[in-house]
Amino acid sequence: MNFCSDNVAEVCPEIMAALIAANEGAMMPYGEDEYTQRLEAKFSSIFETPVTVFPVATGSAANALSLSAIAPGYGAIYCHSESHINVDECGAPEFYTGGAKLVTLNGTDAQINPSELSKTLEKAGAGVVHHVQPAAVSITQATEAGTVYLPEEIGEIAKITHAHNLYLHIDGARFANAVVSLDCAPADITWRAGVDVLCFGATKNGAMAAEAVIFFNQDLAKTFAYRRKRSGNLFSKMRYLSSQLEAYITDDLWLKNAFHANQMATRLAQGLVDLPLVKLCHPVEANEVFAEIPKSVVNGLRGDGFQFYVWEEGAFPVIRLVTAFNTKKEDVDALLKSIQRHLRVNLIE
Secondary structure (H helix, E strand, O other): OEOOOHHHOOOOHHHHHHHHHHOOOOOOOOOOOHHHHHHHHHHHHHHOOOOEEEEEOOHHHHHHHHHHHHOOOOEEEEEEOOOHHHHOOOOHHHHHHOOOEEEEEOOHHHOOOHHHHHHHHHOOOOOOOOOOEEEEEEEEOOOOOOOOOOHHHHHHHHHHHHHOOOEEEEEEOOHHHHHHHHOOOHHHHOHHHOOOEEEEEOHHHOOOOOEEEEEOOHHHHOOHHHHHHHOOOOOOOOHHHHHHHHHHHHHHHHHHHHHHHHHHHHHHHHHHOOOOOOEEOOOOOOOEEEEEOOHHHHHHHHHOOOEOEEEEOOOOOEEEEEOOOOOOHHHHHHHHHHHHHHHHHHHHO
16 A cells, blocks of 8 residues: 555565575675675676676665766766756765765656757866866666666767766666566666666665675776775675675575565556546556645545555645555555546545
C-alpha cells in the first residue's frame, strides 16, 4: 500500500541471505575481502569491458564522489534541472568537488535536450578566466520522470560532451530499470555510447545499502580511492557492501527485480490511462508513474491507507507512484479500484 518510493521496500531475500553468509568468520578490512576482490571481474563481464569498481553505501556518495573525480572546484557540471544531484543531494556535489557549479538545463520528461546542451556549451566561456570552466555532463538513467534515454540519445549527448573535452556521468540509481525497459545490453547505454563513469544503483532495487561507482574511463579512477577515504565512505567492513552487490548481479537478480517493478508500473499506468479526470504526466518507461488527479481523490486515497508523494499541489495535484521489486499485483489493483471509486464520487458531485 506504500507507493512513496522504491526505497520503502525491504531487502530482497537473496541479498539478505548473502549478508548472513558474509557474516561468517574473519575477513580482511577496507576492501581486501574476497567479496570485494571478485567485483571487478564480475562487473567487467556484465559490461563486456574492463572496469574499475568502487562500492559505496549511498547514491549521494556515489554521485558526489564520482563527480569530484571529473570536475574541479572551478568547473561546471551540466545537468537537468530536475536531476537528483541538483534537487535532492543537499549540495553534496558542490561540496565534494570543492565548489563546482551545477548548471541546469531543460528538456521534456526530465531528459537533457542535446540541442540545448550544445548551444549552452558553445557559449560557456571555456578558457575565459571569469567563468566556471565546463567539466562534465550528468544524465540520469532512468530519469526523475520515470523515462529512459535511448542508446542513440546517450550517444548524441556523449558526442557533444566529448567534442567540448568534457566527461559524461550517469546517475544510475534506477539503472536496472532502464536496462530492462530498453531490453539492451548494459554496455549499449554506457561505454559503447560514450559514458565515462556510472553510478550503478542497487539500494532502490532490493539491496540494503549498496551502490557501485563504475569507471569505464580508467584514467578517471586514479584518485577515487583517496576521495572515498577522505569523505568517510571507505567502509572498514567492506564485505557487507560488496556481498550485497555480488548477490545483486548474480543470476541476473538485478534485472529480475527491475523487470517486476517495471511490470507493476505498467500495470498501474494501463489502469489509469482511460480514467476520467486522470492524466499521465510522462511516458511510463520504468517504475515511476506521475499522474494528475483531483484533489478529492488524493484525500480519498490517503483515507484508504495508500501512501505516496504529491509532486505538485493544486486543484489537480500531480502524484508520484513508485513500484518496487516486491510490489504486489493485489496492491496495484486495490489502488486502481480506490481511484475509480473516488472518481465516481467526484463525478457525481
